[in-house]
Amino acid sequence: MKLNVERKLTQSQKMMVFVLSMALFGLSKMITEILPSNEIGPIEFSVSYFAFIPLILCVLFHPLYAALGASVGKIIFADLLMGDFSGIGELEGFIQLTVGMYVAGLIVKNPLNKVQLTIAALVGVGMDQILSSVVDITKVWIGIEGFDAVPGLPESIVLLEAVSFVNEMVITGVLFGVIPTLILVPRLYGKIEPLLGMKPREKRVNASMAEFVKPGLITIVIVLGFVSMIAEFMAELDLNFAFWTSDFLLQFENGYEWIGISAGLIVLGLVLYIVKKIFSNKQQVEETIESNKRVL
Amino acid sequence: MISINSVSFRYPGSENWVLKEASVDIEQGEFTAIIGGNGAGKSTLCKTLNGLIPSYYVGDFEGTVMVDGLNAATTSVAVLSEKVAYVYQDFENQLVRPTVLDEAIFSPLNFGYPDYMERGREALRILGLSHLEKEHIWQLSGGQKHLVALAGALSLQPEILIIDEPVAQLDPAHATELYDKLKMLNEEYNKTIIVIEHHTEFIANYCSSVIMMEQGSVLWKKPVKYGLSLVEELMDKNIHPPQVTQAMFQLKREQKPKLFPITVQEAKAEIQGKYEILPGPHLFSSQVSQVKGVETISMDGVDYGYKTITRKRKPIINELSLTCYEGEKIALVGSNGAGKSTLLKMISGLVKPQGGSMLVNGQSTSKLSMEQLAEKVAYIYQNPEEMFIEDSIYKDIDYFLKARKIADRREFIEEIIQRFHLEELRERDGRLLSGGQQRRASLAIGIAMKPSIVLLDEPTASLDIATRKDMMKMLNNLNGFVKTAIVATHDMELVAEWASRVIVLKGGIILDDTTPHTLFSNPALLREASLVAPQIVTLSKEVNMYPAAITTEEFLSRVKQVGVGGGSVECVSKAL
Amino acid sequence: MLNVFQKLFSKLSVENIKIELMRTAYGTEETVLSRLDPRMLIVWSLFFTTVPWFIHNMTILIGLAVLMGVLAYMARVSPLLIVLLIIGVISQFTYLIFVALFLGGTFTALLAVIPLTIKIMIISLSSMAVFTSMDPEKFSDALLSFGVPGKFSFGVSYGYRMLPILIEEYQSIIQSFRLRGKMPAKKGILYWRYIVYFLKISVLAFYPMMLNTAKRTRTTVEALEIRGFSYSEENDLAKKLKLKALKMNKYDYQFVAITSVITICIINIGMFYPL
Known part of the structure; x- marks a missing residue:
């Protein structure tokens, strides 16, 4: 429980980390929206986000609040205030980024260890990007009737997503992830924490794998992962529902659409429920941590 | 309670x-x-x-x-x-x-x-x-x-x-x-x-x-x-009593009373009848135009405005013309929104004039990038925290020189550090310093750019009096490569003690181009520009001292106790 | 000599952008949709952003796309933006079609992608119609009533309030870098040296930015404490007071009724005349 103890925060400190991360990442996201982008073929020379900001904050502070703050900041500043809010589509981005950055924050045991920082940055951005590729592929899959039957389509989408993944990993992951993180974390470590009235994390060089594997934290990863799985693949499940029931409903002409629609409503309900859960999850996590501490 | x-x-x-x-x-x-x-x-x-x-x-x-x-x-x-x-x-x-x-x-x-x-x-x-x-x-x-x-x-x-x-x-x-x-x-x-x-x-x-x-x-x-x-x-x-209290304290040094007047009215009551007011230099004598030096900044019909969210253009600077010369210490005064900061930003090249011409050392600012202009003009921000871009004061001072790959800069930086008493702060992050230290460091950063023109935005705002004095001393010592210094300020005591020329702005136009003495003897002008003269000026006027004294020292040198011989003015001003 | 790129960048970096950003963020005008109950609008838009995925009938899809286009126009989304959006959505899939053509050797991918394009168009247009004109405060109130914790809705109004301050501060820091920095002497092929110079600054500027914002945050959170924000999170009183203002009125029912009728018509037409 060392990580929980060392990064234990009071209610107000959690709020500070959340607000800080929200403001900074929100601002940076807005800036990247403005930056001009150039495309050469399918390769895009643009910065999708300044990954180093949530990475640094997740490394230095409690990763959950920093990650949540960053995701909320992105939605509020870059989407809502800029009139670019895409309704339910925001949810996928929210989950991807939160999970990616949270896990990145967990990986780092010693904020001054360059190897750990590098791995964390790559894993963080990587998770976000993989999840987003999965979502994109799923979208095309669901959105196109008889997706498999179109010659060349499944291969092309996978190929394009792979190209974009590599593209993103190089620009967002390395140029705007690993490199700035390596430069800025040592500069900020020990300096930014007192400004929020906190003690810096201890540097501990040795970290055993066992420390990663903490029931409370694992639970969070699984819960968030599960939530994201549901959100991303629910639609697919519903498609199966539709297939399953289509025989049964053949008697109704064009019943197919209606089932799809009702399935959509179910997804909607679930999604709302999940959004609620994610937020209240914070409290649960705290409780888990607390109870774990008591057990030990 | x-x-x-x-x-x-x-x-x-x-x-x-x-x-x-x-x-x-x-x-x-x-x-x-x-x-x-x-x-x-x-x-x-x-x-x-x-x-x-x-x-x-x-x-x-x-x-x-x-x-x-x-x-x-x-x-x-x-x-x-x-x-x-x-x-x-x-x-x-x-x-x-x-x-x-x-x-x-x-x-x-x-x-x-x-x-x-x-x-x-x-x-x-x-x-x-x-x-x-x-x-x-x-x-x-x-x-x-x-x-x-x-x-x-x-x-x-x-x-x-x-x-x-x-x-x-x-x-x-x-x-x-x-x-x-x-x-x-x-x-x-x-x-x-x-x-x-x-x-x-x-x-x-x-x-x-x-x-x-x-x-x-x-x-x-x-x-x-x-x-x-x-x-x-x-x-x-390091807490300075009101100017009138200081003045009365000096005047009554010998009597050592327990209580001093603390407001202008109280001081007036103490002075009237008991002290004689000596005539001061005639107003225009202080304004004798010296031989003007070389032109450093010259603005001709400069315009600037920005778009508001309703897409209307809001003018900030209106057809303003102004020429500044070598050796001048200029104070820009006026209420909030008069255009002081914008004018400074324009000279520094942070914003370009939308009309008219703006020449700095003979070159048009519109044709220079911020980076190029910075080699001649140093702009010291109102908020010093925005000037600390590195993680130590030393590196911050070094930044400009390093970017220009200047050889042997070490010695020069050390010199600057000493001159601004930053020895103990050199490895600290600027943001973690106290307000006064931050000001000092930000000035050092600007001076290390060896500018011929220095622009300061509110250099004494939110400083306690001790650091304020310190700052004034440094402003007075801006000699050497600095040819012209311009300060935008609300601090009228700074204007009184430091400036050689005062530009009064209102709504983006120049209301008056004058000296501190003339400004403070002109109540209509002060009112129009919503300025408040230093307390000692008000007291001077109340006791019928013309032209009004603008610093405590000047005031003390011009009052004499009735029936007492020559004042001890010299030791008095030393004590201050 | 100043070049085009620098001109572009200076235009991009200073006042103009700030004002454009502010305009988008604060310039919410009264429109047909902005007067409606935000809760209803959110549910409404959620419906239209999920449902199209499960429709494979081209007539219905086109009908819905037209409906959303009209609504977006009524919400004063500029026609230019709508056109740009459509072009954007189409271009998103050009590579896909191209690669599929290369790998699969037929044009079927092109045909297959068309419905997908329309679906995405419906979704984007409906969000645009609803959210561009919605007051962020109303949005956060609606979320609050859906049970999303107060932190999120606080975040919305905090962002709304702090945005200009943060932008200005970031701008000053960037200028601070530039006032003491040195532009690369050569511009390089495709201005790459300049691009690197500016990108480097825009990243490094976050070092001061992070520390300054941390200072800011501390006061803010402390002030929130004495102003009862955490108190309001613990009990429902404040929430109830706040949400009292949200009411469904005549217009809301009319809006739901009209759009439902049109949607049903579209679906019916689609069933009889599928494309």
């Missing part, structure tokens, strides 16, 4: 006690000022009153704080917040809602008052903000924002109001307005008001008592006249 009894506090893990056995009582309806140097524990003491210490900032806490019969240490912040309201020095960060009305109803809404709307509106009405109800907070001026923060605090109808450095970021006209409101709250609504304040002239005019703190303890609490008359003690602790 408030009873603080031998209270000590330290943050967890810290050795130093921020508060050390502080004890003081404050009665209902008092208007009290807390004074003391940096780190005296003024803000910390105030935060024990609303329970932020020790409920929110946990730490070692001893002693008792009673607020209106409640023990503050064991009462929740929520309950205390309804009795004690707090307005921060950096009030911008206290405003969390988008519009004025939202901000005013925020607290009562959070505490679940069904009449939250009326409470918010009432607070706005008391402070005369009702007409701004629907405005976005970011569009308000600094003074208005401060009042909105106050309204937000008032809406809970607290008994006690604490305001941390209310005038630090306001121009003189707005500062007076704010204090008038506080006075009204104190007199008409019987609120207990506590201010943390450096400006003793406001304390003298508005407060009833004054509390002196040092190193976490309360040294004394006295009625304001007694407190401010302790001239030597105050000066010793």
Whole structure:
């Protein structure tokens, strides 16, 4: 429980980390929206986000609040205030980024260890990007009737997503992830924490794998992962529902659409429920941590 | 009302006690000022009153704080917040809602008052903000924002109001307005008001008592006249008594009275009939035009404006023409929004003129990039924190030179560090320094660019008097490669003591181009530009001294006790 | 000599952008849709952002796309933006079609992608119609009523309030870098040296930015404490007071009724005349 103890925060400190991360990442996201982008073929020379900001904050502070703050900041500043809010589509981005950055924050045991920082940055951005590729592929899959039957389509989408993944990993992951993180974390470590009235994390060089594997934290990863799985693949499940029931409903002409629609409503309900859960999850996590501490 | 009894506090893990056995009582309806140097524990003491210490900032806490019969240490912040309201020095960060009305109803809404709307509106009405109800907070001026923060605090109808450095970021006209409101709250609504304040002239005019703190303890609490008359003690602790008090202290050095006048009217009563006013130099003699040096900056019909969110163009600078010469020390004055900062930014190339021509050292700024112009012009920001881009002062000073790959710069940097007394701060991050140190460092960063023109935006704002003096000394020593210095400021004492030329701006045009003496002897001009002359100028006018003295030294040199031979002017000015 | 790129960048970096951003963020005008109950609008838009995925009938899809286009226009989304959006959505899939053509050797991918394009168009247009004109405060109130914790809705109004301050501060820091920095002497192929110079600054500027914002945050959170924000999170009083203002009125029912009728018509037409 060392990580929980060392990064234990009071209610107000959690709020500070959340607000800080929200403001900074929100601002940076807005800036990247403005930056001009150039495309050469399918390769895009643009910065999708300044990954180093949530990475640094997740490394230095409690990763959950920093990650949540960053995701909320992105939605509020870059989407809502800029009139670019895409309704339910925001949810996928929210989950991807939160999970990616949270896990990145967990990986780092010693904020001054360059190897750990590098791995964390790559894993963080990587998770976000993989999840987003999965979502994109799923979208095309669901959105196109008889997706498999179109010659060349499944291969092309996978190929394009792979190209974009590599593209993103190089620009967002390395140029705007690993490199700035390596430069800025040592500069900020020990300096930014007192400004929020906190003690810096201890540097501990040795970290055993066992420390990663903490029931409370694992639970969070699984819960968030599960939530994201549901959100991303629910639609697919519903498609199966539709297939399953289509025989049964053949008697109704064009019943197919209606089932799809009702399935959509179910997804909607679930999604709302999940959004609620994610937020209240914070409290649960705290409780888990607390109870774990008591057990030990 | 408030009873603080031998209270000590330290943050967890810290050795130093921020508060050390502080004890003081404050009665209902008092208007009290807390004074003391940096780190005296003024803000910390105030935060024990609303329970932020020790409920929110946990730490070692001893002693008792009673607020209106409640023990503050064991009462929740929520309950205390309804009795004690707090307005921060950096009030911008206290405003969390988008519009004025939202901000005013925020607290009562959070505490679940069904009449939250009326409470918010009432607070706005008391402070005369009702007409701004629907405005976005970011569009308000600094003074208005401060009042909105106050309204937000008032809406809970607290008994006690604490305001941390209310005038630090306001121009003189707005500062007076704010204090008038506080006075009204104190007199008409019987609120207990506590201010943390450096400006003793406001304390003298508005407060009833004054509390002196040092190193976490309360040294004394006295009625304001007694407190401010302790001239030597105050000066010793780097707190400067009002100008008139200082002047009278010097005049009456020998008599050693217990009390000195603290306001202009009191001083006038003391002087009239007892002192003779000597004639000063004729106004125009100080304005004798010297042989002008080489032109450094020349503006001809310069225009600048920006688009507002309704896409209308809002003009800031209107067809302004101005020429500056080598060797000039220019002060730009005018109320907020007169265009002072914009003018400085234009000279530095941060913004380009939209019309007219702007030449710096003979080159048009429109044809130079910011980076190129920076080799001649150094712009020192109003907020020093925005100038610290590296993680140590040394690196910050080095940044410009390093980017230009200047060889052997080490020695030069060391020289700068010594000149600005930054030896002990060289490895520190600028942001973590005190206000005065930050100013010093930001000036050093600018001077290290070896500029021929230095532009300073509010160099003395929110500085305590000691660091202010320090800053003035450094401004006076800007010789060598610096040919022209321009300062935009609200600080009229700085104008009086430093400037050789004053440009009065209003609404983006030049109202007058003059000298400090002429400016301060022209009440109509001062009024039009919403400026407030230094207290000593007002006193000079009250005692019929023409032309008015603009510094305390000058004033002292021109009064003579009736029937006494030549004054001891020299030793007097040395003492100051 | 100043070049085009620098001109572009200076235009991009200073006042103009700030004002454009502010305009988008604060310039919410009264429109047909902005007067409606935000809760209803959110549910409404959620419906239209999920349902199209499960429709494979081209007539219905085109009908819905037209409906959304009209609504977006009524919400005063500029026609230019709508056109740009459509082009954007189409271009999103050009590579896909191209690669599929290369790998699969037929044009079927092109045909297959058309419905997908329309679906995405419906979704984007409906969000645009609803959210561009919605006051962020109303949006956060609606979320609050859906049970999303107060932190999120606080975040919305805090963002709304702090945006200009943060932008200005970031701008000053960037200028601070530029006032003491040195532009690369050569611009390089495709201005790459300049691009690197500016990108480097825009990243490094976050070092001061992070520390300054941390200072800011501390005061803000402290002020929130004394102004009862955490108190309001613990009990429902404030929330109830706040949400009292949200009411469904005549217009809301009319809006739902009209759009439902049109949607049903479209679906019916689609069933009889599928494309």
